[in-house]
Amino acid sequence: MKEWKGISRRDFLKGAAAGAVGVAAVGVLGGCSPSESNSDEAKSYNVSETKSADIVVVGSGASGICATVQAAELGAQVILLESNSVLGGNGILTEGMFAIGSSLQKASGVGTYITFREVIATEQEFFNYRVNALFWKDLVENSADNLEWLIKNGVKFSGVVDNYYGLGKIEVFHWFVDGSGKNFIEPMVAKAEELGVTILTKTPAADLILDNGKVVGIYAKKDDDSYLQINCKAVILATGGYANNTEMMEARGYDMTYAINQGNPGHNGDGLRMATDAGGADVSLQRCFLREPYSYGIHFFGTMTQAIHRGGPFLWVNENAERYTNEDCGAFTPGNNSNAVHTQNKSFLIFDQSLLDKLAQNVENLVEDVEEAVAKCPGDNIYKADSVEELAQKAGLDPEALVATVNRYNQLCRQGLDEDFNKAPEKMHELATAPYYIFRQDLSFWTSIGGIHTNRKMEVINEAGVPIPGLYAVGTDGCELYRETYTMNVPASCNGNNCNSGRTAAKNAVASL
Ligand SMILES: Cc1cc2nc3c(=O)[nH]c(=O)nc-3n(C[C@H](O)[C@H](O)[C@H](O)COP(=O)(O)OP(=O)(O)OC[C@H]3O[C@@H](n4cnc5c(N)ncnc54)[C@H](O)[C@@H]3O)c2cc1C
Numbered sequence: 001m002k003e004w005k006g007i008s009r010r011d012f013l014k015g016a017a018a019g020a021v022g023v024a025a026v027g028v029l030g031g032c033s034p035s036e037s038n039s040d041e042a043k044s045y046n047v048s049e050t051k052s053a054d055i056v057v058v059g060s061g062a063s064g065i066c067a068t069v070q071a072a073e074l075g076a077q078v079i080l081l082e083s084n085s086v087l088g089g090n091g092i093l094t095e096g097m098f099a100i101g102s103s104l105q106k107a108s109g110v111g112t113y114i115t116f117r118e119v120i121a122t123e124q125e126f127f128n129y130r131v132n133a134l135f136w137k138d139l140v141e142n143s144a145d146n147l148e149w150l151i152k153n154g155v156k157f158s159g160v161v162d163n164y165y166g167l168g169k170i171e172v173f174h175w176f177v178d179g180s181g182k183n184f185i186e187p188m189v190a191k192a193e194e195l196g197v198t199i200l201t202k203t204p205a206a207d208l209i210l211d212n213g214k215v216v217g218i219y220a221k222k223d224d225d226s227y228l229q230i231n232c233k234a235v236i237l238a239t240g241g242y243a244n245n246t247e248m249m250e251a252r253g254y255d256m257t258y259a260i261n262q263g264n265p266g267h268n269g270d271g272l273r274m275a276t277d278a279g280g281a282d283v284s285l286q287r288c289f290l291r292e293p294y295s296y297g298i299h300f301f302g303t304m305t306q307a308i309h310r311g312g313p314f315l316w317v318n319e320n321a322e323r324y325t326n327e328d329c330g331a332f333t334p335g336n337n338s339n340a341v342h343t344q345n346k347s348f349l350i351f352d353q354s355l356l357d358k359l360a361q362n363v364e365n366l367v368e369d370v371e372e373a374v375a376k377c378p379g380d381n382i383y384k385a386d387s388v389e390e391l392a393q394k395a396g397l398d399p400e401a402l403v404a405t406v407n408r409y410n411q412l413c414r415q416g417l418d419e420d421f422n423k424a425p426e427k428m429h430e431l432a433t434a435p436y437y438i439f440r441q442d443l444s445f446w447t448s449i450g451g452i453h454t455n456r457k458m459e460v461i462n463e464a465g466v467p468i469p470g471l472y473a474v475g476t477d478g479c480e481l482y483r484e485t486y487t488m489n490v491p492a493s494c495n496g497n498n499c500n501s502g503r504t505a506a507k508n509a510v511a512s513l
Contacts, residue, residue: 045206045219048226053079053198055509056218057236058205058271061089062181062495063475064238065188066502069153071236072195074510079230080197081220083204083266088185089240090263090447091498095179096164097150097157098172098496099143110161111171116140122169122489126333127482135480138456139493139500146499147174154187167334168491203228208235208274208471215278215470234470234509237460238502241448241476242269243289249445252284258296258379258442267447271477275452278468280460287450287479290486290494291338293347293441297378300444304369307359308439311337313429314351315409316441318344321392321401323409326421335485338443347441348395350406354433370437381440391436406431449486449494450479458505470512472505474498 057068060082068080086092099105100114119140124133151157156177164173176183192199202223209217209229217231242248244267246256276282293309294300308314311330318324324344330337341347360366374384385391392402412418413430452460452473459467460478472478475498486494 045227045229046225047219047229048222048224050229050231051079051198052231053077054232054513055079055234055236055506056081056205056230056232057238058218058274059083059089059238059240059475059477060087060185060189060199060201061238061240061475062091062094062184062498063240063477063502064089064236065091065185065192066150066499067236067238067472067474067506068192068197068502069188069195070503070506071510072192072197074507076506076510076513078192078195078197079232080192080199081203081205081218082199082201083239083268083270084264085202086264087189087199087201088181088264089266091185091495092181093263094176094181094184094492094495096173096175096492096495097147097184097499098139098490098492098494099147099174100140100172101144102147102161102174103144103151104147104157104159104174105161105171108159108161114170114172118170119172119490123481123487123493126485126487126489130483132480134456135497138504139481139497142500142503143496146496146503149503150184150188150499153191156183156187164488164491167488169489170491172493173491200228205235205239205270205274208278210278213279213469215468233513234472236458236472236474236502236505236509237271237275237452237477238473238475239269239271239477240267241451242272242284243267243445243448245269248272254443254445258381258440260294260296260300260442260444262300262444262446269451271473272451275460275468275471275473275477278460278471279462280468280471280473281453281463282451283453284448284451286483287448288335288482288484288486289338289448290335290446292334292444292446293337293341294444295373295379295381295439296442297376297381298373302369303363304366304373307363307366308349308351308370309337309441310334311340313355313427314349315406315431316340317348317350317397317402317405319346319397321397321405323405323420326418326423328423328427333485333487333489335487339485341441342443348397349439349441350391350431350436351429352431352433352436355429355431356437358429373439374437379440379442381442383438384435385438386434386436388431388436391438395438395440447476449476449482452478454478454480454501456504457508458501459508470509472509474501474505 054076383394389399392399413428460471
């Protein structure tokens with residue numbers, strides 16, 4: 001039995017068995033595989049309550065709350081559905097927002113030189129022109145206005161604008177007060193309440209209601225397992241992607257055995273499922289994740305992880321004990337670390353005592369933390385040994401192959417020229433001082449970014465580019481800005497897009513009423 005984390009198939013059948021039917025949902029087979037679709041089944045729900053609204057927004061996170069406030073400001077009757085008991089999704093965890101030409105930039109004198117050209121040079125060229133630059137243009141052109149709009153609605157920015165710890169290429173990261181997304185979400189929720197929005201928590205959207213291919217409503221599951229039917233003219237999907245849905249992740253090629261999710265729960269792909277059920281195109285394989293390498297079972301935000309899982313002077317090998325990359329690949333953009341790791345079935349990072357001691361000069365408690373990780377070995381993934389052979393045996397690698405790889409790497413270190421992968425000489429550190437350490441590099445997913453295909457109005461479109469009437473996707477559900485990598489070159493552009501796409505969808509939905 002297939003079971004969604006948000007709405008289980010069992011729940012669905014229970015509702016159907018109860019027999020009370022509201023408006024019949026007409027499923028249109030979308031671009032997803034049948035296993036991700038409910039559209040192959042007759043749909044009926046045990047509807048215990050019916051409401052109506054102009055617009056239903058699904059998801060109260062960064063993009064959904066912006067869509068909600070914008071639509072309500074324009075006079076629409078809005079119902080906001082949230083599956084969790086707490087509002088805000090991962091939006092609460094965000095630290096800042098992209099903008100250029102903002103009043104805060106002008107006041108601080110930081111980043112005032114930045115133009116659309118700078119932004120597009122750092123992103124479009126990175127993606128080999130495979131992103132639609134018009135989405136970037138819209139984002140950039142609206143970004144200053146979006147920021148002023150957020151400030152007007154009570155969002156608290158600290159006034160600091162920078163390049164986010166040097167990870168971005170340009171100074172466009174506008175920090176919230178205390179770096180806390182609560183200072184973004186909470187004032188916006190208060191604004192939505194002030195504007196008369198009906199906010200329903202613990203009420204996950206289950207399925208769209210279509211009439212002749214047009215969205216005319218939505219079913220949502222209530223606390224008592226019955227269903228609320230909302231008749232409406234437009235639905236804005238803002239469910240924050242599918243990174244919490246193991247089945248959907250595995251279907252897209254990710255081994256989730258030792259993966260962890262750094263975001264809040266509740267991102268189960270309901271938006272992508274509903275959009276594709278309605279005929280929308282699934283472009284998730286061409287989109288990306290906010291993700292990073294780490295080792296299962298250790299504290300992700302601990303100093304050790306930050307010191308050793310960022311590439312650089314370490315040796316990385318795959319399951320065949322082969323070196324496979326320049327380990328300093330994240331120096332250009334941090335997303336490259338996880339991209340490189342994900343090219344292999346397994347990846348391990350290796351270092352020796354002298355490198356550990358060197359790094360420990362600048363990282364507090366590093367030696368103690370590494371020893372603790374070795375002692376715990378929480379996912380059969382972290383070992384220490386007195387020889388390279390023994391290290392290989394412990395980690396399940398071929399000892400002979402690993403010795404050969406280490407010897408070759410050491411030779412390249414000594415000659416000061418990485419003939420194999422062109423790593424900078426200052427990042428080449430010979431592995432010659434026992435003991436040796438090995439950490440398997442598992443993946444940490446924060447959020448999926450993109451998956452539902454949209455046009456610039458944020459309307460969900462099918463494979464032919466034709467909009468599904470009344471259906472919009474925003475935030476990380478529908479993001480068209482990146483291809484395979486969330487680069488962070490333009491820091492907080494994801495949140496900038498959350499706000500911009502939410503507002504854009506709301507304006508277009510209201511205009512269509
Ligand atoms: C820890 C973390 C920090 C981040 N920091 C930043 C940052 O500083 N800057 C930046 O640019 N980006 C950041 N991001 C990336 C991105 O901007 C955030 O993930 C952002 O929250 C995405 O907004 P969203 O609206 O798409 O999703 P979310 O904010 O996660 O909102 C989605 C909401 O939909 C709800 N939902 C899901 N399914 C249903 C359903 N069926 N019915 C009703 N509700 C549903 C969820 O519970 C959730 O509340 C961060 C991501 C993470 C995980």
